[in-house]
Amino acid sequence: MNETITADEPMYFIVDRIRDGKSFASRSVKIKQNDKVIFYASCSFQKYKETPNQLNHQYAMPDVYPVDSAETIGESALKNSNMMLGDFIIDQKVTIMDTLPVDSRLAIPKDPHLRENFNLGVNSYLEKIEQSEKKLDSTQIRLPYNYRWIKIDSSLDVHPSVHICMLAALSDFRILMTAALPHFWGYNYNKNTLGMGVSLDHTLHFHAPVKADSWLLWVVESPRVSNGRGYVLGRFFDTDGVLVASVVQETLLRAQPKLESAINTLTFNTLPPKIKSFDHISNSTNSSPTQPKL
Structure with a gap:
């Protein structure tokens, strides 16, 4: 998105047909308002079909408590509005664009x-610590990593392509705040001042059919923040554990330290993936597969 959009003026969609093949098609889309390009998108489409014995792998869905679990996070009994940055509520129940009712809740990991x-x-948890004699130390940095349950809070009898469009809207809902986690929560709570945070570019990949009105686990991480820009990755899993979509967003994140004790240069460890499970396609030459050494 290049410019501010107003609902009071007409918008003109300019679609270029880039490629039409047997399996794939490509389009570029420009939206103009008041003779200015306000939005640009590059779209690729694939004809979906089930192919036997096709290659298949994915990252496993993290171990979290179900969305209807009685478990609480940060000693809070609230389902929503536990994580806030100024006027931004990260886990919010709200109607976006005056059209889509969204329910978004912090998910609770099983790993202690x-x-x-x-x-x-959780803001209320941090406020309690600030008001007590106990203080957070510099090792208690909030990781740039987050889980949220999210869905369109309405049962919809619509075409599958509409669910894809609705997931596209969900994918931009508060995702950029993941880049701010280490700098505005945990030890750095109330130690920095946010100047501006907006999306610069946004990429969305769909891997499998999805229902946006069913609960999805949204796993979001931010591997890098530098030079006022944040790099954020997101993965959507359905409740069966299928990775249905992935997101990449670059954000503008401008902030200034409010206290000298703020720690704003951080490096986090990361680990390579490990095999969790596999299915073997048996055949006449190998009916008893050997479990790989992990």
Whole structure:
């Protein structure tokens, strides 16, 4: 998105047919308003079909408690509005664009160490610590990593392509705040001042059919923030554990330290993936597969 959009003026869509093949098609789309290009998109489409014995791998869905679990995070009994940055509510129940009712809740990891870190992203939990004699130390940095349950809060009898469009809208809902997690929550709570945070570019990949009105686990991480820009990655899993879509966003994130004690140069460890499970396609030459060494 290049310019501010107003609903009071007409918008003109200019679509260029880039390629039409047997399996793939490509389009470029420009939207103009008041003779200015306000939006640009490059779109690729694939004819979906089930192919036997096709190659298939994915990252596993993280182990989290179900969305209807009685577990709480950060000692909060609230389902929504636990994570806030100024006027931005990260886990919000709201209607976006005056059209789509969205329910977004913080998901709770089963890993106790990760859950303890996620507690550091709950504002009320941090406020209690600030008001007590206990203080956070510099090791208690909130990781740039987050889980959220999210869905369109309405049952919809619509074409599958509409669910894709609705997921596209969900994919831009508060995703950029993941880049701010280490700098505005945990040890750095109330130590920095946010100047501006907006999306610069946004990419969305669909991997499988999806229903946007069913609960999806949104796993979001930010590997890099530098020079006022944040790099954010997101993955959507359905409740069966299928990775249905992935997101990449670059954000503008301008902030200034409010306190000298703020720690704003951070490096986090990361690990390579490990095999969790596999299915073997048996055949006459190998009916008893050997489990790989992990």
